[in-house]
Amino acid sequence: MKPVKLIIGMTVLIATAMELIGSAQQQPMPSAPPVATFKSSVDLVRVSAVVRDRKGRFVRDLAVRDFEVIDGGMNRRIQDFRSDDSAVSIALLFDASGSMESRMGQAREAAEHLLSWMNFRGDEAAIFTFDTRLEEVMPFTEGLERLPSTMSSVAPFGATSLHDAVARTAEKTATREGLRRAVVVFTDGRDNASRLTAGEVSGIASSIDVPVYIVGIVPSIDNPSSEFSTTTHERSALSGPLSDLATWTGGRAFVASSIGDRSQTARQIVDELRHQYLIAFESSGKPGWHPLEVRAKDKDLTVRARSGYFAGQSRPISD
Numbered sequence: 001m002k003p004v005k006l007i008i009g010m011t012v013l014i015a016t017a018m019e020l021i022g023s024a025q026q027q028p029m030p031s032a033p034p035v036a037t038f039k040s041s042v043d044l045v046r047v048s049a050v051v052r053d054r055k056g057r058f059v060r061d062l063a064v065r066d067f068e069v070i071d072g073g074m075n076r077r078i079q080d081f082r083s084d085d086s087a088v089s090i091a092l093l094f095d096a097s098g099s100m101e102s103r104m105g106q107a108r109e110a111a112e113h114l115l116s117w118m119n120f121r122g123d124e125a126a127i128f129t130f131d132t133r134l135e136e137v138m139p140f141t142e143g144l145e146r147l148p149s150t151m152s153s154v155a156p157f158g159a160t161s162l163h164d165a166v167a168r169t170a171e172k173t174a175t176r177e178g179l180r181r182a183v184v185v186f187t188d189g190r191d192n193a194s195r196l197t198a199g200e201v202s203g204i205a206s207s208i209d210v211p212v213y214i215v216g217i218v219p220s221i222d223n224p225s226s227e228f229s230t231t232t233h234e235r236s237a238l239s240g241p242l243s244d245l246a247t248w249t250g251g252r253a254f255v256a257s258s259i260g261d262r263s264q265t266a267r268q269i270v271d272e273l274r275h276q277y278l279i280a281f282e283s284s285g286k287p288g289w290h291p292l293e294v295r296a297k298d299k300d301l302t303v304r305a306r307s308g309y310f311a312g313q314s315r316p317i318s319d
Helices: 002-026 104-117 149-153 162-173 198-207 241-248 259-274
Strands: 044-052 067-071 074-076 078-082 088-095 124-130 134-142 180-187 212-217 253-256 277-282 288-296 302-304 308-311
Touching (some): 044 067, 044 288, 067 078, 104 180, 124 162, 162 180, 198 212, 241 253, 288 302
Parallel strands (some): 180 212
Antiparallel strands (some): 044 302, 067 074, 288 308
16 A cells, blocks of 8 residues: 555645645736836837027926927827936047148047047947948947058048038937937038038938037138138038038037137037937828927927927938
8 A cells, every 4th residue: 555655645745836836926026127218119209409598508407397398389298208317329430532641640539539528438439431432440449549550541532522421320320229329520521522412411310310510620711700711601612501400419519720619629529428408209190301399398498309200101312
């Protein structure tokens, strides 16, 4: 009888174990900690916005209720909102065409200043050059403190496809998810070989929410803001369509003719990216260009953001 009792006992133990396993499987698994990111949706439009008060100071204590988004004249409900600190991702784009031959050293200096301000954990930068073609000198690299040594041997030559290069670089920068991203262009503003217009480039950059900052590397006589200038704003290559391109994407255009200009410009660009609010709303889904306005409900505050976006597949293509 002992073997029978043993078999019965083992059967009871196995049955009890199976019940316990089944009970454990029915218990909910512990959930992973929430990730601070935007919801994934083909209809969700991301907008980076910088807010200043009347004295030009950054405003960082706003909440989602303090903003309104006007999409094609219609008020859209904000679906996601972020104001926390996060790392920046900047593509440094150097004009290496023939007209920059005597100015490349100043462009490198401006870029070095910018890299010196990128000291937040996770900050990254990539290096590109262009004449009629875009070249990647260094991919996006975290903790980049100085330009690669190869930049010292870049010899400016040839025609300029400025607009085309900005469009393609913006598309590459758009892949850097979860970061405050931008394209910073060091150029004299001349373009004589692009296929795309400034307006088409702004549409591409706006549709993927990549602000474009133009840093004009020109001598004082070509700087309309300088007391020594022989060029008016109307005649400057860095005004008009090129300045509009930067503004439409939510960026800015600067003219940096001195060491002080280049240092101050670099700091302003990084400061702006650090102080961005990240807003997302659901698009109406109607294909085509959507004019966009992001406003603060406090009328004493000024918001700068991209001026619109493309829905569907109707935006210009850079390739």
